[in-house]
Amino acid sequence: MRKIRIGLIGSGIIGKTHLDKYAEIGDAEIVAVCDLNEQELKKVAEQYQIPNTYTNYRDLLKRDDIDAVDVCLHNNLHAPITIDALRAGKHVYCEKPIAGSYIDGKEMLDTARECGKLLHVQLDFLYSQETRAAKSLIDNDKLGKLYHVRSTGYRRRGRPYVDGYGTKEFNQKKIASGGALFDMGVYRISQLLYLMNMPQVETISGKTYQEVEMDKTRRAISGFDVEELGLGFIRFTDGLTMDIMESWAIHLNSFEGSSIVGNKGGIRFPSYVNGVHTPFSYHTSLCDMDMDATFDLGAADYRRHQLQENEDSFASSQQHWIAALQGRVSLLPTAEVALQTLLISEGIYLSNHLNREVTVDEVISSSKSLALPV
The missing domain is CATH 3.30.360.10 (Dihydrodipicolinate Reductase; domain 2)
Structure with a gap:
């Protein structure tokens, strides 16, 4: 199976947790990371050996060698960045909860369907x-x-x-x-x-x-x-x-x-x-x-x-995500449940x-x- 190439947006506490999970999965490759905090961004990139860094997520989305984006930001940022990523042709894995309000979450799910892309939400239980x-x-x-x-x-x-x-x-x-x-x-x-x-x-x-x-x-x-x-x-x-x-x-x-x-x-x-x-x-x-x-x-x-x-x-949630992107299994309806x-x-x-x-x-x-x- 080919490796899945991922761009991570948000390198804080949750972002590092996701990176630790990906490190356990041989078929996952983190090729880019984005964060507004340049000092933290550099530190994380060095720690996890991520070759490309960005302070503007839109620049990360322009890459044509990324299969999926992982959104690890605060709740009320989930919707706008997820929607932009889906429209840029990326599959999206989003940290829980799906969004800050029902109408925002529904727009995320509707956009994923319109774009023909997978939307996965972190529901670890x-x-x-x-x-x-x-x-x-x-x-x-x-x-x-x-x-x-x-x-x-x-x-x-x-x-x-x-x-x-x-x-x-x-x-x-x-x-x-x-x-x-x-x-x-x-x-x-x-x-x-x-x-x-x-x-x-x-x-x-x-x-x-x-x-x-x-x-x-x-x-x-x-x-x-x-x-x-x-x-x-x-x-x-x-x-x-x-x-x-x-x-x-x-x-x-x-x-x-x-x-x-x-x-x-x-x-x-x-x-x-x-x-x-x-x-x-x-x-x-x-x-x-x-x-x-x-x-x-x-x-x-x-x-x-x-x-x-x-x-x-x-x-795990990350292992399921990678397997679904590889086509090995059908993605659980995590976005609908979320x-x-x-x-x-x-x-x-x-x-x-x-x-x-x-x-x-x-x-x-x-x-x-x-x-x-x-």
């Missing part, structure tokens, strides 16, 4: 051993008819910048658009939507909070105006429901892992709290006895990689603003572009 196990159980009818899922994400005090890590831009609506829901909730919500086979949203009810005390100096510097706790309840047209609780900061010692329940069985996803790991588990009844089970996911993953063709293409995830998050914000349940049509009609000028 889709490639976990737990997601693969859950999908196998669901596909083999071990849960039966699904009817409710719960998305839970816990940090005791893990707000970017104000709690000691990350940059202040994560905390500003004008740049990030959202807080805990956009930063971490996107992983769990998208994971569950994927496993539910993308049911159509009908109504959304939600509430957001910013209540836990934070360092006053860092609050002032960061302009912190996003949620540290997001709550939601979603009804889907086929009777399925979802509830959401995503925390950057809360005075509790743990949350249980996310879950999926059906009329034949249920799944609990792992939780990692204060160094304590609760494993993936399956729950059902056998011979009128309630049963709780765990699995050797590592052994199952090993067998899949040894016995199934192209199994390496599902080992867009529906964004619709739910935006619905929670609208419900919080209006203090009532909202319909999916209300969310879509009220969505406004938050794309920053580039």
Whole structure:
């Protein structure tokens, strides 16, 4: 298989994470990197041995030897740069969330379709051993008819910048658009939507909070105006429901892992709290006895990689992307899943603003572009 030649736009924390992933993939070649920070750009290019550097992403897009562009920028920059890249004839891999607003994300997806290019969004949880196990159980009818899922994400005090890590831009609506829901909730919500086979949203009810005390100096510097706790309840047209609780900061010692329940069985996803790991588990009844089970996911993953063709293409988001560009596998509908995830998050914000349940049509009609000028 030929190598896939990639141009990276944004060499910050997330960009370096992507570069580390690509370094593990022999069929990926990073030929160019772009960033406004010339000092950081030079450092990254030297560290990762990237031959070409740019401070203007439009110059990078003019290259005719690049197959795909990887966009690693703040949320409200995703749409304009992704759209420009697609129109320049490049496939695009975009960091999560897909965009800062539903209307921006939809334009990205529509443009990809119009241009006949692939649009992939970083939803790393889709490639976990737990997601693969859950999908196998669901596909083999071990849960039966699904009817409710719960998305839970816990940090005791893990707000970017104000709690000691990350940059202040994560905390500003004008740049990030959202807080805990956009930063971490996107992983769990998208994971569950994927496993539910993308049911159509009908109504959304939600509430957001910013209540836990934070360092006053860092609050002032960061302009912190996003949620540290997001709550939601979603009804889907086929009777399925979802509830959401995503925390950057809360005075509790743990949350249980996310879950999926059906009329034949249920799944609990792992939780990692204060160094304590609760494993993936399956729950059902056998011979009128309630049963709780765990699995050797590592052994199952090993067998899949040894016995199934192209199994390496599902080992990570980047590996899946490269395999899809090579034509070895069909790209998972990550852009569609990411867009529906964004619709739910935006619905929670609208419900919080209006203090009532909202319909999916209300969310879509009220969505406004938050794309920053580039």
